[in-house]
Amino acid sequence: MQDWRALQKGMADHGYIAADDLAMAVHIALSLGRPLLLEGAAGVGKTEVARVLAALRDTMLIRLQCYEGLDAAQAIYERNYPRQLLAIRAASEAGETGKDVEARIFSDDYLLERPLLQAIRQPVAPVLLIDEIDRADEEFEAYLLEVLSEFQITIPELGTIRATTRPIVILTANGTRDLSDALRRRCIYAHVDYPEPAAELAILQIRAPEIEATLAAQIVGFVQALRREDLEKNPGIAEMLDFAAALAGLGVNDLIHDPMLLQAALGTLLKTQSDREAIPPEVAARLAGRAA
Amino acid sequence: MSRITRFAARDPGPAARMAGFVAHLRSNGLRLGVGETQTALAALTHVSACDPRETRLALKAVCAANADEAARFDLLFDSYWCTDGRVREKAVPREDKADRKSTNTRDPQGENAGARGALHSPGDGPDRASADGDGTGKLIASGVENLMRKDMRQLVSPQDISAAEATARRLAAAFRDRRSRRRRTARKGDQIHFRRLIRQSLSTGGEPLTLPRKARPDRPVKIVALCDVSGSMTIYARVFLAFLSGLMRADDSTDAYLFHTRLVRISEALRDTDPMRVLNRLSLLAEGFGGGSKIGAALDQFARGPARRFVNGRSVVIILSDGYDTDPPEKLAKALARLRKRGCRIIWLNPLKG
Numbered sequence: 001m002q003d004w005r006a007l008q009k010g011m012a013d014h015g016y017i018a019a020d021d022l023a024m025a026v027h028i029a030l031s032l033g034r035p036l037l038l039e040g041a042a043g044v045g046k047t048e049v050a051r052v053l054a055a056l057r058d059t060m061l062i063r064l065q066c067y068e069g070l071d072a073a074q075a076i077y078e079r080n081y082p083r084q085l086l087a088i089r090a091a092s093e094a095g096e097t098g099k100d101v102e103a104r105i106f107s108d109d110y111l112l113e114r115p116l117l118q119a120i121r122q123p124v125a126p127v128l129l130i131d132e133i134d135r136a137d138e139e140f141e142a143y144l145l146e147v148l149s150e151f152q153i154t155i156p157e158l159g160t161i162r163a164t165t166r167p168i169v170i171l172t173a174n175g176t177r178d179l180s181d182a183l184r185r186r187c188i189y190a191h192v193d194y195p196e197p198a199a200e201l202a203i204l205q206i207r208a209p210e211i212e213a214t215l216a217a218q219i220v221g222f223v224q225a226l227r228r229e230d231l232e233k234n235p236g237i238a239e240m241l242d243f244a245a246a247l248a249g250l251g252v253n254d255l256i257h258d259p260m261l262l263q264a265a266l267g268t269l270l271k272t273q274s275d276r277e278a279i280p281p282e283v284a285a286r287l288a289g290r291a292a
Numbered sequence: 293m294s295r296i297t298r299f300a301a302r303d304p305g306p307a308a309r310m311a312g313f314v315a316h317l318r319s320n321g322l323r324l325g326v327g328e329t330q331t332a333l334a335a336l337t338h339v340s341a342c343d344p345r346e347t348r349l350a351l352k353a354v355c356a357a358n359a360d361e362a363a364r365f366d367l368l369f370d371s372y373w374c375t376d377g378r379v380r381e382k383a384v385p386r387e388d389k390a391d392r393k394s395t396n397t398r399d400p401q402g403e404n405a406g407a408r409g410a411l412h413s414p415g416d417g418p419d420r421a422s423a424d425g426d427g428t429g430k431l432i433a434s435g436v437e438n439l440m441r442k443d444m445r446q447l448v449s450p451q452d453i454s455a456a457e458a459t460a461r462r463l464a465a466a467f468r469d470r471r472s473r474r475r476r477t478a479r480k481g482d483q484i485h486f487r488r489l490i491r492q493s494l495s496t497g498g499e500p501l502t503l504p505r506k507a508r509p510d511r512p513v514k515i516v517a518l519c520d521v522s523g524s525m526t527i528y529a530r531v532f533l534a535f536l537s538g539l540m541r542a543d544d545s546t547d548a549y550l551f552h553t554r555l556v557r558i559s560e561a562l563r564d565t566d567p568m569r570v571l572n573r574l575s576l577l578a579e580g581f582g583g584g585s586k587i588g589a590a591l592d593q594f595a596r597g598p599a600r601r602f603v604n605g606r607s608v609v610i611i612l613s614d615g616y617d618t619d620p621p622e623k624l625a626k627a628l629a630r631l632r633k634r635g636c637r638i639i640w641l642n643p644l645k646g
Contacts, residue, residue, distance in 0.1 A: 025353035
C-alpha cells in the first residue's frame with residue numbers, strides 16, 4: 001500500500017513538503033481516526049499541516065487557539081446572553097407565557113458555538129486544529145481528553161450532542177510544558193523538525209518560484225548555517241520565506257556581493273537583540289560565503 | 293533484508309511479536325499500554341507491513357510519545373526487528389539496561405561510603421592536631437565532629453523546630469496562593485456572571501434585578517521542597533529541616549525530599565506528629581547524611597521520577613542548597629531545565645547568599 005506516499009505527494013501539491021515520518025504519522029492518524037499530536041520548535045510548520053490537510057480534504061478548518069485560562073465558555077459553547085435578555089423583554093411585552101419563553105431562549109438559536117462544539121456538528125468532517133495545547137491548563141487538557149475519546153458534548157439544557165462526523169483532530173505543542181501521558185497516549189505522535197536542506201529548498205521553490213535557483217540555494221544554505229549558530233531563537237521556515245521575500249524585494253541576486261543589503265534583510269531572520277549582536281556583519285558575510 | 297531478526301519456529305505469530313516489541317519498548321522506558329499494541333497492529337494494516345521502512349515509520353508514529361522517544365525509537369526498533377538474522381531468544385537483548393539501572397542505584401551508595409570515609413580522615417587527623425593548637429582550629433574541628441556522628445538529634449533541637457516552624461508556617465501561607473485564571477461566582481468580581489444572571493432574571497420576568505459577578509479565586513499552590521544535606525550544608529541543615537517540618541505541617545499537599553548523593557523522600561517521616569520520632573525516622577532515612585553532594589544527579593533523578601507525578605504548573609519547587617556540587621554544572625542546568633518544563637516555579641534558597 002502506497003497510500004501514505006500519495007498523501008505525501010498530495011500535501012506537496014498543496015505546497016507542503018512533509019518529511020517521511022510526518023507523512024506516515026498523518027496517514028496513520030487519518031486511517032485510524034485518531035488525533036495527531038505534532039510537537040516541535042516554533043516555525044517548523046506544525047499549524048500548516050492542518051491547513052494543508054483541510055485544503056487536501058476540501059473541508060473546513062476549525063481552529064481553537066489555546067491559552068492559559070481557556071474554559072468551556074470559549075472552547076465549547078456560550079449562550080448568546082444579550083439576545084436572550086432582549087428576547088425575554090420582548091416576550092413580556094407580547095405577553096408570552098414563561099414556559100414558552102424558557103423553551104425558546106434555551107433553544108439552539110441562542111447558542112453560540114465555539115470551536116469544539118462547532119467541529120462535531122459539521123455535516124462534513126472538518127479539520128479541527130487545537131493549537132498550542134501546552135498553553136492551556138491541565139483542567140482543560142483533561143476535558144479535551146473526554147471530548148477526543150467520545151466525540152460528544154453534554155449541554156445541560158439540550159442534552160448530549162453526539163458528533164455527526166468525526167473531525168480530523170490535530171493538536172500542536174511546542175513544549176512549554178509536558179503534556180499529560182493520558183493525552184499523549186490517545187494521540188498519534190510526530191516530532192516536526194527543521195527540514196533538511198533539500199526539503200527546505202523544495203519548500204522555497206514551491207512558495208517563491210520567482211527566486212532564481214542559485215539564490216534559493218544560497219538562502220537555504222545561509223539559513224541552515226544560521227540554525228547551527230548558538231541563537232536564542234532559531235529562524236523557522238516562515239522566517240526563511242520572509243527573508244527570501246525581503247531579498248527579492250531588495251533586488252538582491254547574490255548574497256555575497258551585497259553585505260549591506262544582507263544585513264538589512266537579516267531583520268526577518270533574527271528577532272532578538274542578542275541574536276542580532278551574535279551575528280555581526282562579518283559573521284553574516286562569512287556564513288553567506290560558506291553557503292554559496 | 294538479511295538483517296531482519298529470525299524468529300523462533302514456534303513463535304505464535306505477528307500479534308505475539310508485536311506484543312513482544314511493545315514489551316521491549318516498555319522495558320526501555322517508553323510508557324505504553326495494551327492499547328498501544330492494538331493500535332500498532334491496526335496501524336500496520338494501513339501500510340505495507342512487509343516493507344521494513346514503512347513499518348518503522350508507522351510504529352514510530354504510534355509508539356513514540358515525545359521528542360526524546362522519537363529520537364531513540366530507531367535504535368530500539370533495530371535492536372528488536374533487525375538483529376542481523378540472529379534467532380530471537382525469549383529474553384529481550386536490551387534487558388541488561390534494567391541491570392545497569394540497579395547497579396546505578398547501588399553505585400552512589402558505594403560512593404557514599406567513600407565520601408564518608410574521606411570526611412572522617414581529615415577530622416581525625418590534622419584537625420585534632422590543631423585542636424590543641426589555636427582557637428580557630430578548634431572551631432573547625434568541632435564542626436567536623438558534628439559531621440562524623442551524623443546524628444539528627446544533635447542537629448535539630450526542639451526549640452529550633454518551634455521557631456523555624458512558626459516562620460515556615462507564615463512563609464507557606466504567604467506563597468501558597470496563586471491567582472487562578474478561571475472565574476467563579478463571587479460577591480465582588482470584575483465580570484458579570486451572565487449564565488447565572490439569565491437564570492435569576494427568569495423569575496422576575498426578564499428583569500435582571502441582581503447582578504451576580506464572577507472573579508478569579510485564589511488556588512493553593514503545591515510546595516515541593518528539596519533539601520541538600522551534603523557535608524557542606526550540615527551547619528544549615530538543622531534550620532532547614534525544621535523549616536521543612538513546619539512547611540509540612542502547614543499544608544497537607546506539601547512534599548519534601550532530602551538529597552546528598554541520592555534522593556530520599558521524607559514527607560511521611562516529617563508528617564509524624566511527635567517531633568522526636570520524626571528525628572529518629574529521619575536519621576534512619578538519611579543514611580549518608582553529611583556526605584558528598586551530587587546536586588545535578590539528585591535533581592535529575594527528581595525531575596525524571598517523582599516530579600512527573602507530583603509537580604505541575606501549580607507547584608513551587610524550593611531547593612535548599614549551597615550549590616557545591618561534584619557533578620558538572622551542565623548536568624544541573626539540564627536537570628533544572630527539565631524540571632522547569634513541568635511548568636513549576638523554582639526557588640533556590642542558598643544559605644551562602646545570606
